Each structure stands twice: as structure tokens, then as C-alpha cells.
Amino acid sequence: MSRRGGVTDEFIEGVVTENRGAVFDVIVDGRVVQCTLRGRLKKGKQRDASPIAAGDRVELTMLEASRGIVERVLARECDLSRAAAGSVPLRQTIAANVEQAVIVFAAAEPRADLFLLDRFLVVATTGGLELVICVNKCDLVEREALREQFGLYRDIGYCVLFTSAVTGEGLDDLRGALKDRRSVICGPSGVGKSSLLNALAPGLALRTAEVGPVTHKGRHTTRWARLVPLPFGGSVADTPGLRQLGFCEVSPEQVAAAFPDLLPHLGRCRFNDCSHRTEPGCALQEAASAGEIDQRRLRSFLQMGGR
Ligand SMILES: Nc1nc2c(ncn2[C@@H]2O[C@H](COP(=O)(O)OP(=O)(O)OP(=O)(O)O)[C@@H](O)[C@H]2O)c(=O)[nH]1
Ligand SMILES: [Zn+2]
Numbered sequence: 510m511s512r513r514g515g516v517t518d519e520f521i522e523g524v525v526t527e528n529r530g531a532v533f534d535v536i537v538d539g540r541v542v543q544c545t546l547r548g549r550l551k552k553g554k555q556r557d558a559s560p561i562a563a564g565d566r567v568e569l570t571m572l573e574a575s576r577g578i579v580e581r582v583l584a585r586e587c588d589l590s591r592a593a594a595g596s597v598p599l600r601q602t603i604a605a606n607v608e609q610a611v612i613v614f615a616a617a618e619p620r621a622d623l624f625l626l627d628r629f630l631v632v633a634t635t636g637g638l639e640l641v642i643c644v645n646k647c648d649l650v651e652r653e654a655l656r657e658q659f660g661l662y663r664d665i666g667y668c669v670l671f672t673s674a675v676t677g678e679g680l681d682d683l684r685g686a687l688k689d690r691r692s693v694i695c696g697p698s699g700v701g702k703s704s705l706l707n708a709l710a711p712g713l714a715l716r717t718a719e720v721g722p723v724t725h726k727g728r729h730t731t732r733w734a735r736l737v738p739l740p741f742g743g744s745v746a747d748t749p750g751l752r753q754l755g756f757c758e759v760s761p762e763q764v765a766a767a768f769p770d771l772l773p774h775l776g777r778c779r780f781n782d783c784s785h786r787t788e789p790g791c792a793l794q795e796a797a798s799a800g801e802i803d804q805r806r807l808r809s810f811l812q813m814g815g816r
Contacts, residue, residue, distance in 0.1 A: 592755030613696035698750020
């Protein structure tokens, strides 16, 4: 409640479903309210590319039935953030207040870049999110090849789902993972994120169709997520494909936290300041040579500044 010039405005609470640049869609009691930001919020925190992301809980004042002004952004529980493109190190929040990241990669077309998958794992782990790895387009690849490429992640302990939006394989598992949870679905472009959501919730396709080709294009260039409710319970932030995932304030310890397979070997090198590259007595290199850890995962860890 705030008081201005004797007029009492009651702020109402809503959840941002989409940030479209200057305008935000906010759901209030099941209705979409188009909002702008109160001027003083526009600058936001200096390190943020935008003060608002899909999933943010906000307080707003209504201007008329379907328009409002966001007065305050409530503190986030957790989020998925990356470094925004550009020379200034700003943080771009992809989705806020999500509890789980469903990281989608394709078994083929496009070929999975596992180094990028590891980056997604670091960013999501750093954001405090639970993780599901979803390998889509399984219809394009033999079982054996799938196991070879992604089996490692299951061995490490991640939840790995194998799906096909075309044949319907694994969709029950994916539905089960999304049900009653606040998720963000992310991954590179063209891996089938939207196709999977449409297969799970055909109603969403209608809404996409309504948006039309022009806005659809706009959505990709804005690079922000859209939060949608799931008909079977829960919500998911559908995000445009991310080609790059720059880190924003990720420490070596946070990188290490996303490498549970390497953790048991950390801190066991002969030298305290071991770079894990050429030093004698490096526990990580020894473990890799002995086949106890995966060589590529170790390279990935070092590339991302893990120590
Ligand atoms: N064979 C096969 N093709 C698929 C599958 N899922 C999606 N596709 C196709 O892959 C292409 C990309 O699918 P999208 O759902 O647009 O991918 P996206 O990840 O949402 O892409 P962005 O919106 O660019 O991030 C489309 O041509 C789909 O028909 C699948 O399981 N198997
Ligand atoms: Zn070492």
C-alpha cells in the first residue's frame, strides 16, 4: 500500500510472462495486463541488462482494465542468467523464479555440442536450479550412439530423458518432469524446444499461431523467454535458442559444483596451485589417464575456468 497526495493506491501482485522490451506481459488473477515500468525502475541494478525477466513477481498499479505500471520487482528466489552480449559485462536474466532447468539438446540436427551442454549445466547449477537434460530428436539416431554420447551424464547422476517430438518417445517422462514445477526450457536453437512443448500441450501451439510470423521473429531478436502455464500443472518458460552462454560472475567453485564427476579428485594434486594441465602429480590428469574421469569433461572444466 502506498499513499500519494492523499490517494491510496493498492499495489497488486502479478507474474511477468514476457518481456518484450518496453512492454511486459504480466498475469494478474489469470488475466494478461500489459505493463510499462515506473521510470525509476528502468535503470534497474547497474549490472542487469533489464530489471525484469519472465517469471519475475512484480507489484503494479492498474491504469485501466488491461494496462498497468510495474512499481516494484520482488526479490528473486533463483534465476537462469548469462552475460548479455556486448562489451559491458551486464547480466541478462533468461528466466526468474524457476526451480528447474530442462536443458534440451538434439541427438542430431543440430549435432550436440557437449561443451555447450556443460556450460548450460554450470549456469543452471550456479542459478540454484535443479536439472533435467533432455536429448530430443532420438528418432534420428541409433540407441547405441545415443548411449555413447549421453550415457556419461546419466553415469554422473543427472536426470537424462530421451525424447522425440516426432514419434512421441519419452514425452510421458518429460511431462512427468515438468508437472507441477516451475521450469525453464533452454538449449541451442533448432533442437526442438517449442516442438516438445507443443507436443505436450497442444493448446500452446494455438497461442503461438495467434502471435503471427512478425511477432515470432521479434521474439527471437529480443532473446527473452515466455512463461506459459502447462495444462497438466506447473509452468514453463520457453526460451529462444541460445548460441552462446557467456558467464556472469561464475566463480571457479561454481564451475566445480557442476562437475560432480571431477569433485572427488579436486584438491588432491601435488601442488596447491596446480593448473591441472602439465604439472606432475596432478590428480585430475591422473584420473583422466586412468579412465576414472572423462577426458573431454576435464577439458570442458578447464576451459570454463574450473580449478
Ligand atoms: N526428427 C525430429 N525433428 C524434430 C524433433 N523435434 C523438433 N524437430 C524439428 O526440428 C526443427 C526445430 O524445432 P523447434 O521446435 O522450432 O526448435 P527450437 O528448439 O524451439 O528452436 P528455436 O525456437 O530456434 O530455439 C523443426 O523443423 C522441427 O520440426 C524431433 O524429435 N525429431
Ligand atoms: Zn591438478
